[in-house]
Amino acid sequence: MSAADTVGALRARFPKDVIRSHVVCGQDVVYVSNDKAHEILRWLQEDPAQQFNYLTDITCVEHRDAERELEVVYQLRSLNRKVDLRVKIGLNPDGPLVVRSVIDLWAGADWLEREAWDMFGVKFKGHPDLRRILMWEGYAEGFPLRKSFPLRGHWSRSEQTRQALEANPEAYYSLEELSIAEAYHELPLDVRERLAKAGKVLP
Amino acid sequence: MGLSPLPIDRNTTHESISPNWVTTRLDFLANWGRANSLWPMPFGTACCAIEFMATAAARFDIARFGMERMSFSPRQADVLICAGRLPFKLAPVIRRIWDQMPQPKWAISMGACASSGGIFDNYAMVQGIDTIIPVDVYVPGCPPRPEGLLYGIMLLQKKIMGETMADPSLRVEQLVGPDGLFRRPEHIDEISEPFGNSVHQTRSA
Numbered sequence A: 001m002s003a004a005d006t007v008g009a010l011r012a013r014f015p016k017d018v019i020r021s022h023v024v025c026g027q028d029v030v031y032v033s034n035d036k037a038h039e040i041l042r043w044l045q046e047d048p049a050q051q052f053n054y055l056t057d058i059t060c061v062e063h064r065d066a067e068r069e070l071e072v073v074y075q076l077r078s079l080n081r082k083v084d085l086r087v088k089i090g091l092n093p094d095g096p097l098v099v100r101s102v103i104d105l106w107a108g109a110d111w112l113e114r115e116a117w118d119m120f121g122v123k124f125k126g127h128p129d130l131r132r133i134l135m136w137e138g139y140a141e142g143f144p145l146r147k148s149f150p151l152r153g154h155w156s157r158s159e160q161t162r163q164a165l166e167a168n169p170e171a172y173y174s175l176e177e178l179s180i181a182e183a184y185h186e187l188p189l190d191v192r193e194r195l196a197k198a199g200k201v202l203p
Numbered sequence B: 001m002g003l004s005p006l007p008i009d010r011n012t013t014h015e016s017i018s019p020n021w022v023t024t025r026l027d028f029l030a031n032w033g034r035a036n037s038l039w040p041m042p043f044g045t046a047c048c049a050i051e052f053m054a055t056a057a058a059r060f061d062i063a064r065f066g067m068e069r070m071s072f073s074p075r076q077a078d079v080l081i082c083a084g085r086l087p088f089k090l091a092p093v094i095r096r097i098w099d100q101m102p103q104p105k106w107a108i109s110m111g112a113c114a115s116s117g118g119i120f121d122n123y124a125m126v127q128g129i130d131t132i133i134p135v136d137v138y139v140p141g142c143p144p145r146p147e148g149l150l151y152g153i154m155l156l157q158k159k160i161m162g163e164t165m166a167d168p169s170l171r172v173e174q175l176v177g178p179d180g181l182f183r184r185p186e187h188i189d190e191i192s193e194p195f196g197n198s199v200h201q202t203r204s205a
Helices: A002-013 A037-046 A111-120 A157-166 A180-186 A189-197 B021-035 B046-056 B086-102 B113-117 B146-161 B185-191 B196-200
Strands: A016-023 A029-032 A056-061 A070-078 A085-089 A096-098 A124-125 B040-044 B079-083 B106-111 B137-139
Touching: A002 A016, A002 A029, A002 A037, A002 A085, A037 A070, A037 A085, A037 A096, A056 A085, A070 A096, A111 A124, A157 B086, A157 B185, B021 B146, B040 B046, B040 B086, B046 B079, B046 B106, B079 B086, B106 B113, B106 B146, B137 B146
Parallel strands: A029 A085, A096 A124, B040 B079, B079 B106, B106 B137
Antiparallel strands: A016 A029, A056 A070, A070 A085
């Protein structure tokens, strides 16, 4: 069973929500509605005939034509079936850019969704920790990969330099970020004692 | 973040020393020692760091210049070698490293990206690390060959041999000022202006 069969099965299962589909360079691409996207992705992952158990990438595409939609792209792969499928959600570039997070389906979506948020400003509803990942915390210039963002940024170089020098990396990228709390019981005893003494972790 | 600037008393301290036979001999001795035992702080962020590693390895052998002792702690370093492009995200980091290095200290900007932003004339990249820290020697190239870096190192040694303790300005910390910048903003804007081919880059909006 190939990706084309998957597209057929998708159309049969969700007739109203599969908007269109086509093949690009041998890759099946399905456009689905934003409302049902999470349900469709869940079905693709869980259905025994589909088994798309690997999320290769989440990214976005904004076209130069202003009337075209901004697309959120999910690149899926079934490791058992050796089949790829690309699922796209079209959004209005001017409207609210909100889709549902798929972190409950593929845990690996965590950083991919953070990157899409960082670069395009697409909000992933339900993501537990949606913040910037490539640009630094507190970066206020906008979302760099949007077409409305000038290549050299909105601000003058001196202002960018000032903002960059003002940033305090240690306030955001500290040991706390590594979620010591979760790994607490795997840490060596002396580290645990030190952390407990510093009041960093409640044992 | 950083050190507090030391007030320089213009009337009493170094400026009262005028160059004479003793100070110039002492200068020679101190500079000879400094120039031939520079401990580099390698700040490698990109492909220039690969060339830097080649420079440090056996074939080009940076030990011939007394620089084989890489100082991965800025506290023991003499010369900061920024090998590679510097994104704005790393600007406060290299500034902190520079502030942590004790005097006397020097900086080499290795490669086109560290010196001018190179091909990365975009929103994320510092357009020359001299907008963040003072630089002594610029090594052009993309990346520079080890010979190029060695030539830059020899230029730095030459520069050090020309220093004198009669000049008090050499050891003044150039800190980030109250306006949050280390240079005047109009200077940063001017040296960050697009040049060469990047003048023709399309700007959206």
